[in-house]
Amino acid sequence: MNKIKVSLGERSYEIIITDDNYAHLGKEIKNLNLGKDALIITNRRIKKFLGKTISSVVKRENISLHMETVPDSERSKSLEVWANLLERVVKFDRGRELFLIALGGGVVGDLTGFLASVYKRGIPYIQIPTTLLAQVDSAIGGKTAIDLPCGKNLLGTFYQPRLVYSEISALKSLPFSELRNGLAEVIKYGAIKNRELFGYLEKKEFKDYDWEYLVFECSKIKAEVVEKDEYDKKKIRMILNFGHTIGHGIETASEYSRKYSHGEAISLGMLCAVDIGNALGITPSGVWERLEAILTKLSLPRRIKSLRSEEIISAIGYDKKFRGEKTRMVLLKEIGEGIIVENIPWELINRVIRKRMG
Ligand SMILES: NC(=O)c1ccc[n+]([C@@H]2O[C@H](COP(=O)([O-])OP(=O)(O)OC[C@H]3O[C@@H](n4cnc5c(N)ncnc54)[C@H](O)[C@@H]3O)[C@@H](O)[C@H]2O)c1
Ligand SMILES: [Zn+2]
Structure with missing residues (x-):
């Protein structure tokens, strides 16, 4: 078992990385003393793979358990699904000592975190990320959000979980396309912060990847960055946006055709950067x-x-990462060292994107 502490004063918590089918989960939750009643939020697909295991390890600790599911789609991060889920939570909560558990990928994690952060002005929640992307990125750092019709992640809070429990064996049922999505973020971490990690991805064959090592190294980087800039105000957390400025432009431009997933879009974004x-x-x-x-x-x-x-460029223009007219991007000084650079000429951004077309 590997543990990483995210040091944020009274909001500190641990990231636990294991590969033993959630054997320690029950004890770890019990030790946190969050309440007597756990409410798991997940979707049917994940419930099918992991529902029984999680239920049995939690119940063994005499914590009562209830499970609610949301649709398996980014659309679950909508006001409608959120409000419907809230109603179910309120109904279940009567007379209880409630805490929430997000069991799933980034969608379930963001939705649950947001709900936990505003319900009764904040109740405790735990992240049990089950996608590679959620394990290396979205479950860590306390950014919670749902989407509005006019844009993604527009309604959200900073609200840290009380524990992140990443179980490597959960990744076995993950489709290759979802693993690749997460791997694009892993490449990003290597490129901006860890030369050895980048070298490892280069040298090893995919089939030989040690997923525990990858999740551990990336979680460590994310934790360190979040510790220095919890609220994304000091131009430190922004380093995690390598590949994401142009990547988001590509993702937004392909929103309707669904041509590019997030990981694919940021891969292209990293090349452009x-x-x-x-x-x-x-x-x-x-x-x-x-x-x-x-x-x-x-x-x-x-x-x-x-x-x-033109569609990509205009989507970048609206990206909130470009505050005002100033273009700001993460570039690489070398592999393993990302830096934030301002005032990049639009003409250059345009040229680089056009070079990548076709
Ligand atoms: N809060 C943050 O800091 C942050 C950071 C990055 C991304 N995000 C958000 O994360 C979301 C994307 O997360 P994601 O990539 O995990 O997508 P996701 O949550 O939609 O999961 C991807 C797919 O994998 C399935 N799945 C999950 N675990 C599985 C398992 N163990 N076995 C088989 N299938 C499994 C899901 O049901 C889903 O179909 C986006 O909404 C994005 O905005 C948030
Ligand atoms: Zn990303």
Whole structure:
């Protein structure tokens, strides 16, 4: 079992990474003393894979358990689903000592975290992330949100969980496409903060990846960044946006065609960011080829297809990461060292995106 502490004063908590089918989960929850009644929020698919195991380890600790499901879709992060879930939580809560458990990927995690943060001005919650993306990224750091019709993650809070419990064996049932989504974030962590991790992804074959090592290294990076800039106010947490500025533009532009998933879009975004770094003399030569080789190995895209560059550019323009007119992006000084750079010419961004098209 590996433990990482996220040190945030009275909001501190542990990330536990295990590969033993949730053997320690019950005890770890019990030790936190969060209440007598646990309410798990999940979806039917995850319930099918993990519902029984989780129920039995929690119940063994004499904690009462109830499970609610939401649809398996990003649409669960809507006001409608959220309000419906809230009603069910209120009904269950009568006379209880309630805490919430998010069992699932980023969708369930964001939705549950948001609910926990505002219900009764905040009740405790635990994250049990079951996708690679949630284990290395969304479950850690306390950003919670639901979507509004005019944009993703527009209604949210900062609200830290009391525990993140990442069980590696849960990833076995995850489709390859979802693993790749998470791996794009893993590549990002290596590129901005950990040269060895990047080298590991380069050298090892996919089938030999040690998932516990990957989740551990990425969780450590995320925890360290969050500790320094919990509320994303100091231009530190922003480093995690490597590949995400142009990536979000591509994701938004492909929203209706669903051409690119998040991981695919940020893979393209990372390549563009390296191109920009090269053009500005910040990123040395050779980085682009190394990044491209990993993306090729993992069947992540290297070219932007079936989208119009104008759509991508206009989506980036609306991205909240570009405050005002100032363009701000994360670029690489070298592999393992990301830096935040401001005032990148629009013309260069445009040119780099067009070069990646077709
Ligand atoms: N809060 C944050 O800091 C943060 C960071 C990044 C992303 N996010 C959010 O995370 C969401 C994306 O999360 P995601 O990529 O985990 O997607 P997801 O939650 O939709 O999960 C992906 C798919 O995998 C399935 N699944 C989950 N666990 C499984 C398992 N063990 N076996 C088989 N199938 C399983 C889910 O049912 C779903 O179909 C987005 O809404 C995004 O905005 C939040
Ligand atoms: Zn991301």
